[in-house]
Amino acid sequence: MSTTATIVMIIMTITTVMITEFFLLAAYIVYKTDTTTGIADIGRAVAQIIAAITNNPPP
Numbered sequence: 001m002s003t004t005a006t007i008v009m010i011i012m013t014i015t016t017v018m019i020t021e022f023f024l025l026a027a028y029i030v031y032k033t034d035t036t037t038g039i040a041d042i043g044r045a046v047a048q049i050i051a052a053i054t055n056n057p058p059p
Contacts, residue, residue: 022046 001009026039051057 022042025042026036029038029042030036
């Protein structure tokens with residue numbers, strides 16, 4: 001496997017794990033609180049972190 005393919009596979013694996021963790025966290029919040037309050041705050045925080053890492057303004 002080429003270096004590029006290896007890097008792409010690593011990035012895809014990390015992305016898949018991060019998305020899965022976000023949904024698991026959201027499910028845990030709903031399970032514990034019986035409400036969806038707070039999930040949007042997590043999404044906004046993730047968007048701000050990504051914007052800071054990529055040096056782009058948040059949406």
